[in-house]
Amino acid sequence: MSQGLTLVVCSNLDREVKAVSGLPEFRDIHFLSLEVGCDLVEAKWSGLAETVQSLQEGKLPFCLVGAFCLTQAAGPGPGPKSFCQTAQKSQCLEWVVEKDVLDYYLRQESLLLLPGWLRNREHHMDSLWPSERKRAAAFFRESAKKVVLLDTGLYPKIESELRDFAKFLRFPHEIYFAGLGHFKLSLVETLHAWRIEQERDDLEGRVATVRLQMEDYSRAGHLLNAVVHAQTEEEAREGVLEVFRGVLSPQRASYRSFESLSEKPPAEDAPLDRILSLNADYAWQDDHNGFLLKVASGREILGVIEVSGLASPERREHDLNLGVTLAKLAAPVFMNARARQALKEEKERCQAAQALSIAREEKTRSFEGVPHGLYRTTPAGQIVDANLTLARILGYPDTASLMSVNAWDLHLNRSDRENWKSMLESTHFVENFETQLRRRDGTIIWVRDSCRDIKDRRGQTIFYEGSIEDITKQKQLDSAASWNLQLKVSLADVSGRLLLPTTIEEMSELVLEHVQRLSASPTGFVGYADRQTGRLVPAALSPDVRELLRLNPEKAGTAHESSKIWRWVAENKKPILTNMPTLDPRFGGTPAWHFPVTQFLAVPALMRDHLVGLVAVANSERPYSERELEGVQELAGFYAIAVDRKRKEDELRDMSLTDELTGLNNRRGFFTLADQQLKIANRSKKELFLLYADLDGLKWINDTLGHEEGDRALIETAASLRDAFRESDIIARIGGDEFVVLAVDIGDMRPEILARRVREAFAARNAEPGRKFELSISYGIVSYNPEEPRLVQDLINQADKRMYEGKSAKRGRPAVRSINP
Numbered sequence: 111m112s113q114g115l116t117l118v119v120c121s122n123l124d125r126e127v128k129a130v131s132g133l134p135e136f137r138d139i140h141f142l143s144l145e146v147g148c149d150l151v152e153a154k155w156s157g158l159a160e161t162v163q164s165l166q167e168g169k170l171p172f173c174l175v176g177a178f179c180l181t182q183a184a185g186p187g188p189g190p191k192s193f194c195q196t197a198q199k200s201q202c203l204e205w206v207v208e209k210d211v212l213d214y215y216l217r218q219e220s221l222l223l224l225p226g227w228l229r230n231r232e233h234h235m236d237s238l239w240p241s242e243r244k245r246a247a248a249f250f251r252e253s254a255k256k257v258v259l260l261d262t263g264l265y266p267k268i269e270s271e272l273r274d275f276a277k278f279l280r281f282p283h284e285i286y287f288a289g290l291g292h293f294k295l296s297l298v299e300t301l302h303a304w305r306i307e308q309e310r311d312d313l314e315g316r317v318a319t320v321r322l323q324m325e326d327y328s329r330a331g332h333l334l335n336a337v338v339h340a341q342t343e344e345e346a347r348e349g350v351l352e353v354f355r356g357v358l359s360p361q362r363a364s365y366r367s368f369e370s371l372s373e374k375p376p377a378e379d380a381p382l383d384r385i386l387s388l389n390a391d392y393a394w395q396d397d398h399n400g401f402l403l404k405v406a407s408g409r410e411i412l413g414v415i416e417v418s419g420l421a422s423p424e425r426r427e428h429d430l431n432l433g434v435t436l437a438k439l440a441a442p443v444f445m446n447a448r449a450r451q452a453l454k455e456e457k458e459r460c461q462a463a464q465a466l467s468i469a470r471e472e473k474t475r476s477f478e479g480v481p482h483g484l485y486r487t488t489p490a491g492q493i494v495d496a497n498l499t500l501a502r503i504l505g506y507p508d509t510a511s512l513m514s515v516n517a518w519d520l521h522l523n524r525s526d527r528e529n530w531k532s533m534l535e536s537t538h539f540v541e542n543f544e545t546q547l548r549r550r551d552g553t554i555i556w557v558r559d560s561c562r563d564i565k566d567r568r569g570q571t572i573f574y575e576g577s578i579e580d581i582t583k584q585k586q587l588d589s590a591a592s593w594n595l596q597l598k599v600s601l602a603d604v605s606g607r608l609l610l611p612t613t614i615e616e617m618s619e620l621v622l623e624h625v626q627r628l629s630a631s632p633t634g635f636v637g638y639a640d641r642q643t644g645r646l647v648p649a650a651l652s653p654d655v656r657e658l659l660r661l662n663p664e665k666a667g668t669a670h671e672s673s674k675i676w677r678w679v680a681e682n683k684k685p686i687l688t689n690m691p692t693l694d695p696r697f698g699g700t701p702a703w704h705f706p707v708t709q710f711l712a713v714p715a716l717m718r719d720h721l722v723g724l725v726a727v728a729n730s731e732r733p734y735s736e737r738e739l740e741g742v743q744e745l746a747g748f749y750a751i752a753v754d755r756k757r758k759e760d761e762l763r764d765m766s767l768t769d770e771l772t773g774l775n776n777r778r779g780f781f782t783l784a785d786q787q788l789k790i791a792n793r794s795k796k797e798l799f800l801l802y803a804d805l806d807g808l809k810w811i812n813d814t815l816g817h818e819e820g821d822r823a824l825i826e827t828a829a830s831l832r833d834a835f836r837e838s839d840i841i842a843r844i845g846g847d848e849f850v851v852l853a854v855d856i857g858d859m860r861p862e863i864l865a866r867r868v869r870e871a872f873a874a875r876n877a878e879p880g881r882k883f884e885l886s887i888s889y890g891i892v893s894y895n896p897e898e899p900r901l902v903q904d905l906i907n908q909a910d911k912r913m914y915e916g917k918s919a920k921r922g923r924p925a926v927r928s929i930n931p
Contacts, residue, residue, distance in 0.1 A: 114138040115304060116165060116172035117297070120146045120153075120202060122226035125264040130294050139301065142172075146179075147237050148227060149249065153179035173304055175297070177202035197300040205296045206260050207288045210611055221254035221281070223272075225265040231275060243278075250279055257283040262290055295608060302602040309595060341454075346447035350440045354417060357436065358429050360400065361419025368411050385414060391434055399423075401430055403437035407445050415440070438481055483578040486564075489571050491518035503557070503580050505550035522546040522554055530559070534574065538563040544581070556585040590737075593628070597741045600624035604748045608755070614638055617752040618649035621725060621745050626652065628745075629711065629738045631727035638715075638723040638753045646680070646724055654705065662703050674698030675710065676724075683721055685713040685743065689733040709734055713742045715750035722753040769843045771821060772828035780842030784852050784902045787840065792896045799856055799864055800902075802909035803831075803889035804917070805847040815882060826875060826885055834871035849887070850906060861891045888917045 117139055119127050127141045145156040158174075165172045174180055174196040199205060203212055203222050215222055227234065239246040257276045261268065269285065276283035340346035347365045354363040376382035381393035381402050389411075393402045400418030404411060415437055420429055483500025487493050493513045504520065506512040521527040526545040533540050543559045561576025607620060618636040626634045636650040651659070659665060678696045679686055689709045691697040700707055711734045715723035725746045730738075767779030775783065791798050805827050812820040824843070831841050831851060840852040853864060868889065876884050890912025892905055 114140055114171075115301070116140045116142055116170055117175050117300075118142045118144060118158075118161060118165075118172060119175045120144065120148075120155075120177075122146060122148065122202065122224050122230070123205065123293075124226055126206070126226070126262050126290060126293050129262075129264055129290055130297065133294070135294070135298055135301070148179070148234055149238050150221070150223075150227070153177075155179070171304075171308070173197055173300065175205070175300060177204070197303070199296075203260060206262060206293050207286070208292060208609065208611075211286065211288075215258050215286070219253065219255040220258040220284075221250060221256070221279075223257065223259050223275075225259065225262055225268050228259060228268065228271055228275060229265060231271075247279055251281070255281065257281045259283070259285045260288045261285050262288055262293065264290075292609075295605065299602070299605050299609065302598065302605060306595075306598050306602055309598065313591065313595065340443065340447045341450050343444060343447045343451060346443050350415070350436075350443055353436060353440075354415065354433070358417060358433060359421040360417045362400075362417070364416050365405075365413055366416070367413040371414060382414065386411070391437070392430060394430075398426070401433065403433050405437050405441050405444065407441045412441060412444050435481070483580075484576070485517070485578065486573045486575045487517045488573050491516040493517050494573055500578055503555070503578065504547065505553075520547045522548050530561075534561060534563050538565075540576070547578075555580055555582045557581060593737065597628060597744070600628060600741075601744055601748070604745055608748060608752055612752065614753060614756050615649050617749065621749045622650040622652070625725055625727055625742050625745055628741045629727045629734065630731040631709075631711075631729060633707075633728040635726045636723070636749065639721050641757060644721075646676075649723075658703075658705060665703070673700075676712070676726075679712045679714055679724060679726075680721055683714050683716055683719065685711075685739060687711050687734050687736075687739050711738060711742060713739070713746040715746045715753065717750045717754040722750050722757075725749060772825055772843050774828050774831075774849075775840060775842035777842065777844040780840060780844055780850060780852075781902055783840045787852060787854055788894065788899070788902060791894065792899055795896050797856060797896070798894040799853040799859075799861060799891055800894060800905045800909050801851040801853070801864070801868070801889050801891050802906055802913050803849045803851075803887040804913060805849070806886045806888055806920075807883075808847040811883060819882065823883075823885060827887060830871045830875045830885070831868075833874070834867045850909075852902075861893065864891060865889075888913050888920065890914075890916060 115138065117127075119141060121143050124143045127143065130136060131139070131141050142161065144158060144161060147154045147156070155176075162172075162174075175198075176196070177199055178201060180196055180198055201212070203224065206224065212222065235243070235246045239249075257272065257279060259268065259272045272283050272285065340349050351363050351365055354360070371382070371386065376386065381395055384390050384393040385402055385404050389404075391404050395401060395418060399420055400416070403415045403417070405413050405415060415433075417429075417433060420426055422429075481499065483503045484495075484497045485493060485500055486495040493515065496509045496512055498509055501507070501509050501512040504512060506515075518527055523546060530540060530543055530545065533543070540559065540561045543561075545557060545559060546554050547557055549555055558579045558581050559576060561574050564572050564575050566572050604617075604620060604624060607617060612620075618638070622634050622636040625636075626632070632652060633654055634650075634652040635648065635655060637646045637648045639645070640647050675686060675691070675694070675697050686694075686696065687710075688694045688697070691707050691710050692699075697707075697710075707728050709730050710726070710728045711730075712724060712726035714721050715725060723746070725742055727742070767775060767782065769776040787798065790796075805823060808820055808823060811823050824847070827849065828841070828843065831849060835841060835851055835853060836855060838854050840854065842850050844850050853859075856864075868887075872885055872887065890909040892909045892912065894900065894905055
């Protein structure tokens with residue numbers, strides 16, 4: 111892009127924008143910050159309309175980045191969406207953190223703040239409630255119970271300002287460290303969407319231009335075909351001029367022969383002088399509203415066509431290119447007419463055979479000087495005539511060596527050859543037929559073939575006559591543009607899914623789908639590294655790989671570990687691209703049960719130089735290139751982000767709900783799950799049991815045997831409780847030596863049966879050989895009646911009382927009994 115994009119953003123995100131503006135992803139982006147007055151419900155964008163008008167007048171591409179307040183920024187009348195592009199989320203907080211984080215805090219009735227707003231809170235409140243701090247505090251206290259700061263890490267001492275604001279509202283406060291990762295991803299997604307839209311518009315414009323050119327050339331071809339059989343030079347001249355008038359629609363088109371031009375030399379440096387003295391193909395008129403075109407056969411100038419009064423100034427370059435091509439094609443028309451006229455005159459003086467020979471010689475000469483390859487072939491494929499241009503297109507040194515080859519052997523695909531012949535037999539004319547030909551050195555090229563069927567008086571085909579244009583570079587450019595657009599769409603799709611709650615399996619399937627499409631590969635694998643073992647876990651497989659593992663189930667978990675090339679990628683953390691695996695020393699071959707691998711491309715998914723996954727494809731329809739490698743690497747980068755984020759989410763969830771020592775639920779986890787079960791019990795009218803227990807003698811164990819034995823006693827207590835209860839029951843350690851269990855699916859069980867199961871579990875533990883002490887607990891059991899709803903804490907308090915009653919019964923006995931080994 112010649113002009114970078116301008117992103118207009120809210121001033122409350124000013125520091126975040128400055129932090130990311132230096133990153134490579136935003137090197138062409140100009141950020142423009144606007145002052146926004148905000149009370150966290152509504153916002154006023156100062157100078158937005160003036161800014162938009164200024165950018166529009168400067169014809170600068172721009173996009174508004176913000177939240178719902180953008181739709182209200184312009185006031186009455188049309189909003190920003192009516193005159194510019196916007197990248198809008200429902201609330202500005204979503205630019206900094208994921209939606210599920212916001213939902214979590216909003217369910218807790220939290221007042222969510224951006225650091226930029228908090229730093230400028232006094233300015234915001236002064237503009238909305240001047241000298242009325244009580245009204246401001248009442249406004250914020252209406253719908254919240256605590257203050258949560260979404261910290262991006264760019265504001266020093268922001269925690270002190272958070273405490274002051276929370277004290278002002280008399281609210282508790284909390285900080286959620288969001289960082290800049292999500293903000294960067296959000297902006298990258300916006301840029302990808304904008305750039306894809308721009309490139310789509312550019313591509314549509316180019317396609318429309320090419321389509322217009324094809325229509326013009328097609329129309330010109332039809333018209334020239336109509337005048338190619340002109341019998342005299344006068345008929346040829348009128349026919350050619352009619353073609354120019356029909357295709358270019360000028361106000362005037364005229365032709366002057368070389369003989370008439372020689373009668374009066376043109377003025378020096380005039381358009382006609384530039385053509386005659388410099389041998390130029392064309393020359394613009396002084397007013398650039400028309401041009402002169404040279405008509406020549408080889409080095410012989412036949413005349414000049416003058417075109418003036420062009421219909422559309424915007425199409426001048428297009429009309430010029432089309433006119434130059436028509437002028438080159440007009441030369442054979444004049445030469446044909448001249449040859450026919452000469453043949454007619456010669457027939458009057460000489461025998462018919464001699465006249466025919468002269469005509470053939472003239473016709474052969476007319477082949478040269480044309481930019482396309484020209485040919486004549488018999489129905490059997492014998493090349494009877496060709497110009498040097500065609501020989502060079504096909505890689506032959508001269509026309510004689512080309513004519514020694516059968517034309518049918520040049521076609522790469524037999525089906526193309528048969529289709530070409532069928533079309534010619536049915537319509538007697540083939541226009542712009544695209545096919546692939548094999549050059550002399552074996553390389554393949556794309557050509558556009560236009561041909562007609564020349565018949566004798568009896569209707570029998572004498573030969574085929576046509577022209578060939580090399581379009582290989584055009585095909586390559588079209589293919590590259592299409593692939594780049596497809597890559598951008600894939601990256602936008604995958605990066606968009608990063609912002610949604612997506613599982614690793616779903617992301618793996620999505621990445622596999624895109625890498626297979628980009629690389630034209632039927633075979634593919636996407637997997638992540640297990641956090642404990644480091645082994646690759648297959649998360650998404652192509653159908654052929656799934657079928658292979660179904661037939662060899664014993665290889666399903668270790669198939670890639672036995673492969674030398676897979677281990678090389680994982681150990682070296684580097685990609686591999688090989689189109690001849692059998693010659694690659696890293697390959698090591700495939701086992702007998704594996705299908706052949708003809709091409710292979712594998713890319714490690716890395717996060718901070720650690721292997722978190724691997725993306726691989728194989729057996730493409732075409733050799734892999736650096737283009738495919740770069741595309742798979744970009745998708746593997748997004749996949750690494752997805753795996754790493756999922757791991758961090760799991761770690762945070764485990765840390766917040768799980769007791770680190772015993773692996774049981776902690777206090778928060780227990781109350782979260784227990785509250786849900788009480789609600790279910792109320793709806794289903796099912797009874798529950800709650801057991802509250804203390805580990806006996808933990809202090810004695812710590813003081814006498816050491817804290818390591820004390821930790822082991824807590825771990826064994828947790829294991830014994832797991833043995834006594836079902837997996838569906840909720841077991842937790844809620845204090846140092848305090849445990850609680852909520853028995854969910856009790857059926858006809860009574861408290862005394864539950865107590866017996868607990869005693870049996872601890873008795874089995876104490877019966878193990880080599881123990882140093884006897885493990886025991888004191889507990890109390892209460893039931894929950896859904897007809898008389900109570901809080902979880904009330905149940906724990908009641909069970910605690912019963913537990914102490916049991917402890918009282920044990921008084922006089924040692925809390926822990928030593929066991930001699």
